Every structure is written in structure tokens, then in C-alpha cells.
Amino acid sequence: MATISDVAARAGVSRSTVSRVFLQPQVVAEDARRRVLAAADTLGYEPSPVARSLRRGRTGNLGLVVPDIANPFFPPLIKAVQRQARRHQMALFVADSDEHADDELALVRAMAKQVDGLILASPRVAEADLRALIEGTPTVVINRRLEGIPAVVTTPEQGMTQAVEHLAALGHGEIVYLAGPEQAYSNQQRRQALENACRLHGLRLSELGPFEPHFESGVRAGDLVLAQGGSAVVAYNDQIALGLLARLSERGTRVAQDVSVIGVDDTWLARMASPALTTVRVPAGAAGAAAVRLMVDVLSGGPVAGAAVELATELIVRSSTAAPPRPAATA
Amino acid sequence: MATISDVAARAGVSRSTVSRVFLQPQVVAEDARRRVLAAADTLGYEPSPVARSLRRGRTGNLGLVVPDIANPFFPPLIKAVQRQARRHQMALFVADSDEHADDELALVRAMAKQVDGLILASPRVAEADLRALIEGTPTVVINRRLEGIPAVVTTPEQGMTQAVEHLAALGHGEIVYLAGPEQAYSNQQRRQALENACRLHGLRLSELGPFEPHFESGVRAGDLVLAQGGSAVVAYNDQIALGLLARLSERGTRVAQDVSVIGVDDTWLARMASPALTTVRVPAGAAGAAAVRLMVDVLSGGPVAGAAVELATELIVRSSTAAPPRPAATA
DNA sequence: CATATCCCTGAAATCGATCCCATAGTGGTT
DNA sequence: AACCACTATGGGATCGATTTCAGGGATATG
CATH class of the missing domain: 1.10.260 (434 Repressor (Amino-terminal Domain))
Structure with missing residues (x-):
């Protein structure tokens, strides 16, 4: 060379x-x-970018850590981050933590010194570990709040409220929540939003789980739901909801007519499922783009220490929800 | 610091x-x-990894470029590469070219100097551009053959042959192939394998397309298939096949009973579809792992210039294939 | 006691660029 | 003619580590 x-x-x-x-x-x-x-x-x-980085003290690279590339929620986010990063002449490096806190730590450690900034999507790592690790590396988190660290969060309130209203309007009197990973910020957030909305509209709420956010978990959840009974289910995310859909169909239960199912995320799978999945849309791309913008502000010395961008969610009604089989106490 | x-x-x-x-x-x-x-x-x-890299002339990083992270074929490959890389104490940086040759070039250029080796999955870039760019960067390609560059390729022959045999055994006399992107090596490879197998077993083969390897393409293909008629369809990949499935159902055609559909890749979506998709399994994870092993050989100075690892494929029969509606000329 | 051997350590060059500072040269102004 | 301003260039320090080489000191050997 x-x-x-x-x-x-x-x-x-x-x-x-x-x-x-x-x-x-x-x-x-x-x-x-x-x-x-x-x-x-x-x-x-x-x-040589390496020599240049050494001298300049900046690499021109951004790092993004996601918990699971295979979760269809993340690719649009990744693409948005990459596009936005390019727009600011930065290259993006992506790493996958496999939903595993230890791996996440290792990845962050490996990346931290080689990038100008780190974007952590839905980090699972314990707060103390994380803080120690990103000491000295500008960091933006997505879907988690950490005091003093700039963040982009999607707020499930609107979507969940709409979901509950939708189900209530259809005549459902109770909702089963299929919980996601216990330590996930999003799970706590979604559960809380659901609880509030249910209280407000006088619906009973029960919970099953926690489940890993995978299709298979939804399949497993299907049997639990059938055993316990219940006319309306809200799942932690689309993947679980789709697994549920598949299992219910398999066991002869008609989705919508017998059991209404609502997911969260609105990944492209929701559209392609049959019946198409009613779901709470979470703006993944917008979140990714916002994270980069925040990062750019941070890097250019903006006073954004605790800044938080909030992105609203909304219910997308498709075909997996309908009135419950036996009219519930609507009147 | x-x-x-x-x-x-x-x-x-x-x-x-x-x-x-x-x-x-x-x-x-x-x-x-x-x-x-x-x-x-x-x-x-x-x-500081940057200073160390400068002095040592090695970064300890591997780069992986994929055409589309959102294509469920790639996440398992990415994960396998990442795992294997870690095993060799290297960090992995992933980039997504969005199925776009120009972006791919830009990404390769950005990465080339910051990694010790580059793994290119199904590169779309023109050969000359690519060669110029990777001059001086050890490179391994997946699913493409380039004289003198080590490669891992999956061979569709076995799987396609089994698919044709399967359809023939069920009584189908002709097959429609939904082609993938014209310039994609995999597409040429798959079409060729299909042609050979059809010739061998005396089936007629027709082709529609090219289609981008997305769900939506399959939806569009559905109408074309219905218009043209045909009892058996082999799609370039699962995503197209799933779009086809959805569209056929939507238009009242019963998959399997009326039209048999076979995909390629065996992504997790194939299992979750209903009816579950018969498909040719392509060992994505194994390909990724093999690519890293090849890379390690290259980096340690092994004489592997033109080495090619070939990985076989196999048909996974599920529920989207069945005998054609009116018995064809079986006897 | 002199010398060889072995361990451990430090000095200094080096990787490939960036960037501050000094200066040579040019042209314009009075 | 003297001076100033300005532009284009080069010299050399510097970023933070690695690595070669030489040497100091302790121990063993003759």
C-alpha cells in the first residue's frame, strides 16, 4: 500500500x-x-483511515448495537441509522448481541474505542456495567432511559390506549398481555401503558410470560392462552403475536372471530400474516434517524446530556381483531 | 482517556x-x-485499538457486507460470522448495501482499510469495480464465483433436483420459475440447476420475472401466475414464495391443492407460514462460518487464492406442495 | 575474581497521517 | 525603495501504541 x-x-x-x-x-x-x-x-x-483516526482523535465511524438482527423490528432501524450516518459522512458498524447481556458488554467494549459514538438499541445490560463501559464514549440509547444519557424512546401510551379502546369498542371485557423479557425497558413500558389504559376503560388485565420475543414463544403462548381462556390478547411484539396466530390456527381456533390478537412493532410480517395482524406501530426508522441526529448534536458539543426524543405510536387495525364470540357485558 | x-x-x-x-x-x-x-x-x-492498529498493521476487525439485512436469510449468516469471528478474537462490523451496487461499492471502500479482511455476501457489484476495490484487502465472497478469490458457495443442484423430483412424483408436468435479480449469481445458478433437473425429468419449465427478492414481488407474481396458469411454482427465494402464498390465498386459490409452491433458503418464515412452505434449505449459518474459516486461512498466509468451499442444499418438504388438481400425464 | 548467562527493563524508532508554525516568494502600496 | 499583506509550501512535532536493540544487574560457572 x-x-x-x-x-x-x-x-x-x-x-x-x-x-x-x-x-x-x-x-x-x-x-x-x-x-x-x-x-x-x-x-x-x-x-489510511487508521493513521488519520489516530492523529485526529476521531474515526468517523458510528457503532450500533442491536439485541437481535433477526428480529424484523431492527432491520428498518439499522437501515435508517446507516442512511442518516452516511448523510453525515460517517460509516456505520453494526453488531448483534443476541439478546445476551454479556455479549452486549463485550461488543460495546470492542466497539467503544473504535467509533466516535455508540448507539445502543434496547440495551439489556445492567445499568452500572453500561455506565462504566461507555465512560468516555458519546452514547445514545434507543428505547431505554438512563439518567443523563441522551435517548430516543418510543412511547407506547398512545398505541396501547388505542388498542384498548379498539378492543373495548368491539366488546371485549378483558385482555391477556403476553409479556416480553422481564428486564427489557420496553416490556415494562408497554405493560404500564396497557395497565393504565385498561384501568381507564374498565377492562380486566391478566398477564402471561415472560416470553423471549420470538415466534416460538408465541407458539408456546398459544396453548397457555387456550388453556386459560380469554377473548383478546395483546402481545409484547409482533413476533410473539405471529407465533400465537399460527398456534391458534393450528389448534382450530379462528383468530379474530374466536380470539382477537394485537401485536406491537408493525414489522412487515404483520402485514403478510393471515389474518393480517392488528398491531401498534412503533416507528423504528424514525427512532434510528433521531438517534443519529442526537448523536451528531452530542458530537458537535451540543448541551444534550439528558435529552430525550419521544416518538409516538399508533394502532394499525387489520384483520386479527373482531368482536368476541359471545357478546360480553357491553351494555 | x-x-x-x-x-x-x-x-x-x-x-x-x-x-x-x-x-x-x-x-x-x-x-x-x-x-x-x-x-x-x-x-x-x-x-487504544487505533494506535495499536497503526503500529501493527492489523486492526483485528472483520467486515461483512450483506445486500439486505431485512432479508431473513442473512441474519443467521451474520450471527454465524460474528460468532466465528469472535472465536478468532476478531470483532465483526456489518454493513448493508440495500441491494444497491453503488452503495455496496461505497461501503466496501469505507470498510476495506479499516478491517483485516472483508467478507462479501452475494455481492452485486460489477466484477471489475470489485477487483479494483479489494486490491490489497483479503476478501472472501459468499455465493459468487470470482476467479482467484476464495469463495463459499451454496450449490442449488441437489435441492433443485429434489424439488423437481418431488413435483414430478406428485404428478406435475411443468414448473414456473419466479426469477430473482438478473445480475445475481444465485439467480443464474438456481435457474440453471432447475433447467437441468427439468430436462432430466422431462418437465416443462417457464419463467417469470425478474423479481426483486421481496415479499411484495411475490404478491405481484401471484397475479401473473394466476393469469398464465400453472400448477407448480418454484420461487427464487422464500420471500417471493411467501408473497405468492399470500396473494394466492387472497385470490381464493388454495395453495398445495390448486398450486404447489416451493421456495428457496428455508428462512424461519417458511416454517411459520400457513401452509408451511416447502423449500430448498440453504445453509446460511454454515456458509458464514466457512467464510470466516477461509478468511482465517487467508490471513495466516495459507495458499488459498482460488479456494472454494461448496455447501449442498436439500429440499424440505412441508405443506405447500401437493398433487396437481387435475391428474396430469402421470402414467 | 573474572566471565558467561539469563532476565528484565528502558530508549528510541516506527506505523501513516494531521496540523501548527515558520518562511520564501509574490505583488501591491506609498 | 522600503514595507506590508498574503499565499503557498515545508519542517517537524504529534497522536498512542509496538517492537527492536542494547544494556544493567543478578546469578551461576570456571
């Missing part, structure tokens, strides 16, 4: 000049600039 | 000694080692 010195020698200028040609072309004389570019071209020279 | 000099000063040793404590602890005297570790601990020192 050619270095800046090689180019300088070939172009008959100093290293400084070569450097300038790439950083502030305007200040270099037309003549010298052309010679440098020609030399760089024939030598196939490109500035 | 504390530097090696800070630690050295605090521990009362030279920078060399500090460095050695982290690289070859055995050669440092017990006493000095303890002092250094203590100093490092209180200062919260960790060697």
Missing part, C-alpha cells in the same frame, strides 16, 4: 502538501494539486 | 513495560506487572 510519503516523493512536494490536497484542496496551488492527484492516482493511494 | 504513558508514569516504569504487561505478561517481573495492572486499573486504561 502506498503511503503519503510515496505520493509526496513522486509528486515532488512535501507530505504536508499531499495531506492538504485531500483535506483542503483550495489552499493548494493548481499546479501542485494536479501533480499530487496524478501521483496518488497512479500509486493507488488513499489516506 | 488515559494513555500508556500515564500508566507508565504512575507505575514508575517505561511505556515498553506497560505494553509488555498487556501483550506478554510472562516476561515482566511479577512486581512490576502488579504495579502496572494496578495503575491501569485506577486510571481506567485500555490500549
Whole structure:
């Protein structure tokens, strides 16, 4: 690989000049600039990002840690982050923690020193560990609140309220919540929103779980729901809801007619399921983009220590919800 | 952030000694080692990966570029690569090219100099561009053959042959192939395998497309299939097949009974669809792991220039295939 | 006691760039 | 002619580590 010195020698200028040609072309004389570019071209020279990072103290890279790439909620978020990062001339490095706190820590540790900023989506790590680790690395979290750390959170209140109203309007009197991972911030948030809405509209709420946010968990939940009875189910996320849908169909229960099911996230799977899944849309892409914007503010020294961007959610009604089989106490 | 000099000063040793404590602890005297570790601990020192990379000429990072993280085929591959990389003490950086050749080039360019090796999954980039870009960066490709570049390819022959045999045995006399992106190596490979198998078993083969490998393409394909008629369809991948399934159901056509559908990839969606999708399993995880192993060989100077690992595929029969509605010419 | 051997340590060069500072040269102004 | 302002360039320190090489000191050997 050619270095800046090689180019300088070939172009008959100093290293400084070569450097300038790439950083502030305007200040270099037309003549010298052309010679440098020609030399760089024939030598196939490109500035070493590593050396540049060392000297500058910035890498131009952003890191993103997600709990599970296979969860269809995250790809749109990742894509949005990548697009937004590119817009600010930064490259994005993504890592997957496999829903595992230890791996998450290891990943954060590996990344922290190689990126200018770290975006953590739905981190599971214990707060103390996390704080210790990101000491010195600008960090933005998505879907978790940590005092003093800028965050983007989606607020389930609106969506969950709409969901409860929707079910109440259809005549349901009680709701079963299929809980997500106990330590997940989103789970606590969603449960709380659901509780509040139910209290407000006089619906009974029961809970099953916790479940890992996977399709298989939903399948397992299906049997529990059938055993316990219940006409309306709200799942922690679409994946669980879809597993539930599959299992209910398998066991001869008609989704919507017999049991109404609502998911959360509105991943593309919700649309493709049959029946199409009624779900609370969570703006994943918007959250990712907002996180990058926050990060940019942080990096440019903005006073955003505890800033939090809140993004609303909304219910998307499709075909997995309907009036309960035997009219409940509507009147 | 504390530097090696800070630690050295605090521990009362030279920078060399500090460095050695982290690289070859055995050669440092017990006493000095303890002092250094203590100093490092209180200062919260960790060697700067950037400086280390510059000096060593290696970053300890691997890069992986995939065409679409949202395609459920890739997450298992990504996870496998990440796991395998970790096993070799390397961190993995993932980037998504959005099925876009230009973006892919830009990503490769951004990554190339910051990683020790690059793994390109199903690259769409034109061969010449690619070769120019990876000049000087050890590269392994997955699902594409490029003379002289080590590769891991999945061979559709076995799976496609089994698929054709399966359909033929059920009594189908012709197959419609829903093609993937024209320039995709996998598409050419799969079409070819299908052609050969059809010729061998005397089935007629027709083709629709090309389609982008998305659910929506499959939906669109559904109408084309219905218009043209045909009792058996093989799609480029599961996503297209699932879109097809959804559309056929929507239009009142019963999958399996009226039209048999076979996908390729065996992503987890194939299992969850209803009816569950018969599909050709492509070992994504194994491919990822194999790619890392190849990469490690390359990096350790092994003579693997043109090496190619081939991974077989197999048909997984589920519920989307059945005998054609009116018995075809079986006897 | 002199010398060889082995361990441990530090000095200094190096990786490839950036960037501050000094200066040579040019042109304009009085 | 003297001076100023300004532009383009080069020299050299620097980022934070690794690594080679040489040497000091302790121990063993003759």
C-alpha cells in the first residue's frame, strides 16, 4: 500500500502538501494539486483511515448495537441509522448481541474505542456495567432511559390506549398481555401503558410470560392462552403475536372471530400474516434517524446530556381483531 | 482517556513495560506487572485499538457486507460470522448495501482499510469495480464465483433436483420459475440447476420475472401466475414464495391443492407460514462460518487464492406442495 | 575474581497521517 | 525603495501504541 510519503516523493512536494490536497484542496496551488492527484492516482493511494483516526482523535465511524438482527423490528432501524450516518459522512458498524447481556458488554467494549459514538438499541445490560463501559464514549440509547444519557424512546401510551379502546369498542371485557423479557425497558413500558389504559376503560388485565420475543414463544403462548381462556390478547411484539396466530390456527381456533390478537412493532410480517395482524406501530426508522441526529448534536458539543426524543405510536387495525364470540357485558 | 504513558508514569516504569504487561505478561517481573495492572486499573486504561492498529498493521476487525439485512436469510449468516469471528478474537462490523451496487461499492471502500479482511455476501457489484476495490484487502465472497478469490458457495443442484423430483412424483408436468435479480449469481445458478433437473425429468419449465427478492414481488407474481396458469411454482427465494402464498390465498386459490409452491433458503418464515412452505434449505449459518474459516486461512498466509468451499442444499418438504388438481400425464 | 548467562527493563524508532508554525516568494502600496 | 499583506509550501512535532536493540544487574560457572 502506498503511503503519503510515496505520493509526496513522486509528486515532488512535501507530505504536508499531499495531506492538504485531500483535506483542503483550495489552499493548494493548481499546479501542485494536479501533480499530487496524478501521483496518488497512479500509486493507488488513499489516506489510511487508521493513521488519520489516530492523529485526529476521531474515526468517523458510528457503532450500533442491536439485541437481535433477526428480529424484523431492527432491520428498518439499522437501515435508517446507516442512511442518516452516511448523510453525515460517517460509516456505520453494526453488531448483534443476541439478546445476551454479556455479549452486549463485550461488543460495546470492542466497539467503544473504535467509533466516535455508540448507539445502543434496547440495551439489556445492567445499568452500572453500561455506565462504566461507555465512560468516555458519546452514547445514545434507543428505547431505554438512563439518567443523563441522551435517548430516543418510543412511547407506547398512545398505541396501547388505542388498542384498548379498539378492543373495548368491539366488546371485549378483558385482555391477556403476553409479556416480553422481564428486564427489557420496553416490556415494562408497554405493560404500564396497557395497565393504565385498561384501568381507564374498565377492562380486566391478566398477564402471561415472560416470553423471549420470538415466534416460538408465541407458539408456546398459544396453548397457555387456550388453556386459560380469554377473548383478546395483546402481545409484547409482533413476533410473539405471529407465533400465537399460527398456534391458534393450528389448534382450530379462528383468530379474530374466536380470539382477537394485537401485536406491537408493525414489522412487515404483520402485514403478510393471515389474518393480517392488528398491531401498534412503533416507528423504528424514525427512532434510528433521531438517534443519529442526537448523536451528531452530542458530537458537535451540543448541551444534550439528558435529552430525550419521544416518538409516538399508533394502532394499525387489520384483520386479527373482531368482536368476541359471545357478546360480553357491553351494555 | 488515559494513555500508556500515564500508566507508565504512575507505575514508575517505561511505556515498553506497560505494553509488555498487556501483550506478554510472562516476561515482566511479577512486581512490576502488579504495579502496572494496578495503575491501569485506577486510571481506567485500555490500549487504544487505533494506535495499536497503526503500529501493527492489523486492526483485528472483520467486515461483512450483506445486500439486505431485512432479508431473513442473512441474519443467521451474520450471527454465524460474528460468532466465528469472535472465536478468532476478531470483532465483526456489518454493513448493508440495500441491494444497491453503488452503495455496496461505497461501503466496501469505507470498510476495506479499516478491517483485516472483508467478507462479501452475494455481492452485486460489477466484477471489475470489485477487483479494483479489494486490491490489497483479503476478501472472501459468499455465493459468487470470482476467479482467484476464495469463495463459499451454496450449490442449488441437489435441492433443485429434489424439488423437481418431488413435483414430478406428485404428478406435475411443468414448473414456473419466479426469477430473482438478473445480475445475481444465485439467480443464474438456481435457474440453471432447475433447467437441468427439468430436462432430466422431462418437465416443462417457464419463467417469470425478474423479481426483486421481496415479499411484495411475490404478491405481484401471484397475479401473473394466476393469469398464465400453472400448477407448480418454484420461487427464487422464500420471500417471493411467501408473497405468492399470500396473494394466492387472497385470490381464493388454495395453495398445495390448486398450486404447489416451493421456495428457496428455508428462512424461519417458511416454517411459520400457513401452509408451511416447502423449500430448498440453504445453509446460511454454515456458509458464514466457512467464510470466516477461509478468511482465517487467508490471513495466516495459507495458499488459498482460488479456494472454494461448496455447501449442498436439500429440499424440505412441508405443506405447500401437493398433487396437481387435475391428474396430469402421470402414467 | 573474572566471565558467561539469563532476565528484565528502558530508549528510541516506527506505523501513516494531521496540523501548527515558520518562511520564501509574490505583488501591491506609498 | 522600503514595507506590508498574503499565499503557498515545508519542517517537524504529534497522536498512542509496538517492537527492536542494547544494556544493567543478578546469578551461576570456571
